[in-house]
Amino acid sequence: MRICASLNRFAADLTPPPSSFVEEADLHAFVDGLLDPQQRRQVEEHLLTHPEDAALVENWRRQNAALRAVYEPIARETPAPSLRSAAAQVTSQPQGPAIETGATHWGRPGVLPRMRRREDVLAQQRRQAIFASVLAVLAVAAVAALATFIFAGRHESSPSQSVMSVPQGYVSRAGLTYATYISDVHAVEIDASRHDELMSWLKSRVGFAKLPDLSAHGLRLLGGRVAPGVAAPAGFLVYERADGGRVGLYFERATASVSQQNAKVGIGIAAIEWRAADFAFVLIGPLSVDEMQSVAESAAARVNLPAPGQ
Amino acid sequence: MTKSADILDGLSEATPAFRRYARALGAGAGLVVADGVVQAALQGLGARMRAREICPTDREAARVEAYAAITALAARKFIATPGPGPRQPPIVHGLSRLHVDDRAVLLLICLEGFGYETVARIVGASRESVFVRLQRARLAMADWADMTNIPAEMSPTRNSAHLRVVK
Numbered sequence: 001m002r003i004c005a006s007l008n009r010f011a012a013d014l015t016p017p018p019s020s021f022v023e024e025a026d027l028h029a030f031v032d033g034l035l036d037p038q039q040r041r042q043v044e045e046h047l048l049t050h051p052e053d054a055a056l057v058e059n060w061r062r063q064n065a066a067l068r069a070v071y072e073p074i075a076r077e078t079p080a081p082s083l084r085s086a087a088a089q090v091t092s093q094p095q096g097p098a099i100e101t102g103a104t105h106w107g108r109p110g111v112l113p114r115m116r117r118r119e120d121v122l123a124q125q126r127r128q129a130i131f132a133s134v135l136a137v138l139a140v141a142a143v144a145a146l147a148t149f150i151f152a153g154r155h156e157s158s159p160s161q162s163v164m165s166v167p168q169g170y171v172s173r174a175g176l177t178y179a180t181y182i183s184d185v186h187a188v189e190i191d192a193s194r195h196d197e198l199m200s201w202l203k204s205r206v207g208f209a210k211l212p213d214l215s216a217h218g219l220r221l222l223g224g225r226v227a228p229g230v231a232a233p234a235g236f237l238v239y240e241r242a243d244g245g246r247v248g249l250y251f252e253r254a255t256a257s258v259s260q261q262n263a264k265v266g267i268g269i270a271a272i273e274w275r276a277a278d279f280a281f282v283l284i285g286p287l288s289v290d291e292m293q294s295v296a297e298s299a300a301a302r303v304n305l306p307a308p309g310q
Numbered sequence: 311m312t313k314s315a316d317i318l319d320g321l322s323e324a325t326p327a328f329r330r331y332a333r334a335l336g337a338g339a340g341l342v343v344a345d346g347v348v349q350a351a352l353q354g355l356g357a358r359m360r361a362r363e364i365c366p367t368d369r370e371a372a373r374v375e376a377y378a379a380i381t382a383l384a385a386r387k388f389i390a391t392p393g394p395g396p397r398q399p400p401i402v403h404g405l406s407r408l409h410v411d412d413r414a415v416l417l418l419i420c421l422e423g424f425g426y427e428t429v430a431r432i433v434g435a436s437r438e439s440v441f442v443r444l445q446r447a448r449l450a451m452a453d454w455a456d457m458t459n460i461p462a463e464m465s466p467t468r469n470s471a472h473l474r475v476v477k
Contacts, residue, residue: 024445025441028441028444028445028448029426032419032420033423034425034426059448059452060448063401063420063448063451063452064420064421066399066400066401067334067401067405067416067417067420067421068420068421069399070334070399070401070402071330071333071334071421072330074326074329074330074333075326075327075329075330076326077326077329078326079325079326079329079345080345082349083325083329083345083348083349083352084322084325085322086325086348086349086352086353086356087318087321087322087352087353087355087356087359087376088318088322088356089353089356
């Protein structure tokens, strides 16, 4: 009877029952906090006089409390980012199975393989793009090399330009070697105290084995090392002044037989170049051009090679 | 912020509550399955919003739609899940004995705090049906709320289940 009455109450917006009568629907609404204050007071008065209904209400309240006790902590957990943004995710299979939950659940059937397939497709696309890029670069390089070869062949009639380009390469390499090693803790591979060993090493690797004495110019030989050259390894001797300034003597087997002296000045660094006996020499360091010329002449004399300009 | 972005933010903020509801609705189905239902439901909802199949006017409307999507999906996903383990609280065992429709109504009202009218919209039933389901669920759960132990037939002797032989 009570259920029927309750159904009637919920079925339509009927006129409210007499205030003295409390239905089961009112008890449910009371427990669920859905009554207005007046109805609530009415139910509370009813429960005071109807202990069986009060027990029922109390049981429902305990149900609610037990449910919240078990499940409320879940609402305080931090969901996985993918779950939080699930509604914003564009997926081809919106009704697909679960993916990430924050828990570790590898190998979930039907999920991982699909993800892997998508990743495989993307990886294949990336590989194809990289391959196409490499092909394009190679093609451009081949065209550029062919053009260079053609234009270089046309200018072979003027050998002087080809010869003149070589000395600039020596100075550049000497500058690179100087910049690389001169301020290094290990500026030299073999110091001057191991004179014979240094001589032997340079002779075998570079083909030149003389260590000019430049002490008359205040330059003390620290030692030497082998450096990269073009046709063969180059030699690099390091001298040091009393104030710590270092001068390098770079020498490399020359590919041209033109004897020439060039003085070049960089930012605080001067370089002077000459050739003799199939070797190109570059003296480089923080000296003035005049000082550099003087030192270069001494160096050339010490190795029994004709000095530049003589 | 656009209305659409605001609604998506609202759904994102309500995700913990969605997880709570789905976990309870699963009644021991497990965290992975429950989270899977939430994720699939939210993805489906997002897709329908983008396709203009549904156009929630505000955060609350979107939240109701999300609960509806979870409830509809749970009816299919949780139908064949095993019951809760013996270590689960008695109230979870009571929930698992309910029909999923009754369970949904009970949880939406008691756990999520919705009114009857809103629950009727979420579950796609009339108010009368909602009330009948609520009555039925509370009646079936009456014996479980006071329980402190699981019935013997549902609680096999596994006092040392938390121990693991490692050698």
